[in-house]
Amino acid sequence: MSFKVVRDNNIIPEIVSIIEKLNKTEIHIGIFGKDDSHLLMIANVNEFGCSIKPRRAKRLTIPLNKRARENSPRSFNDLFTLRAASGELYLVRKKGKDQLEFMYWLAKEVHIPERAFIRGGFDSNKDRFGKRAASLLKSVLRGKIDMDAFFDTMGDFIVGEVRKYMTSLRNPPNASVTQRTKRGSNPLIDTGRLRDAITYKVVKK
Numbered sequence: 001m002s003f004k005v006v007r008d009n010n011i012i013p014e015i016v017s018i019i020e021k022l023n024k025t026e027i028h029i030g031i032f033g034k035d036d037s038h039l040l041m042i043a044n045v046n047e048f049g050c051s052i053k054p055r056r057a058k059r060l061t062i063p064l065n066k067r068a069r070e071n072s073p074r075s076f077n078d079l080f081t082l083r084a085a086s087g088e089l090y091l092v093r094k095k096g097k098d099q100l101e102f103m104y105w106l107a108k109e110v111h112i113p114e115r116a117f118i119r120g121g122f123d124s125n126k127d128r129f130g131k132r133a134a135s136l137l138k139s140v141l142r143g144k145i146d147m148d149a150f151f152d153t154m155g156d157f158i159v160g161e162v163r164k165y166m167t168s169l170r171n172p173p174n175a176s177v178t179q180r181t182k183r184g185s186n187p188l189i190d191t192g193r194l195r196d197a198i199t200y201k202v203v204k205k
Contacts, residue, residue, distance in 0.1 A: 025151060029199075046115045054108075079093050090104065090105055117166040121164075133154055148202075
């Protein structure tokens with residue numbers, strides 16, 4: 001009696017299953033509101049740009065140094081208004097005998113230009129994301145990883161590349177007033193909190 005061993009190499013069912021999961025699942029990249037609504041507001045303002053005008057007061061109070069940033073104008077009892085030759089108004093205080101310390105700029109309006117760090121980070125890396133996804137899907141078909149690991153690995157990879165893009169961003173630069181109060185030249189990074197808040201979520205449709 002002879003036996004014939006038949007190997008079933010039909011992987012179509014696995015491919016169909018993968019396609020179904022891909023169609024029913026999305027990876028969302030960004031900063032999410034329930035995590036930190038204030039940080040989300042900052043992210044939206046920078047991602048899409050914004051013009052900010054005062055609601056109750058006549059002018060916006062923009063801090064010009066570290067001490068001013070860490071306190072409100074009401075914390076100082078020696079501030080007075082100074083109008084520069086350009087017509088701009090400032091809150092200043094005496095520093096020494098013949099010097100003035102500029103504490104706040106009293107602005108009528110502040111325009112924040114669009115710095116699309118999330119959209120730009122994704123668009124500039126689309127080809128890399130596609131190649132990474134294709135490589136991971138091969139690992140899924142070979143049984144090395146499952147689909148949950150695929151989505152988590154892709155999420156981590158995309159977040160990492162978007163953060164790199166954000167770190168390298170230099171244009172448009174901050175206004176000169178903002179540059180004087182920041183730790184570096186990157187218009188989106190001061191403490192790094194905004195960059196570190198970029199994350200991903202795997203969402204089932």
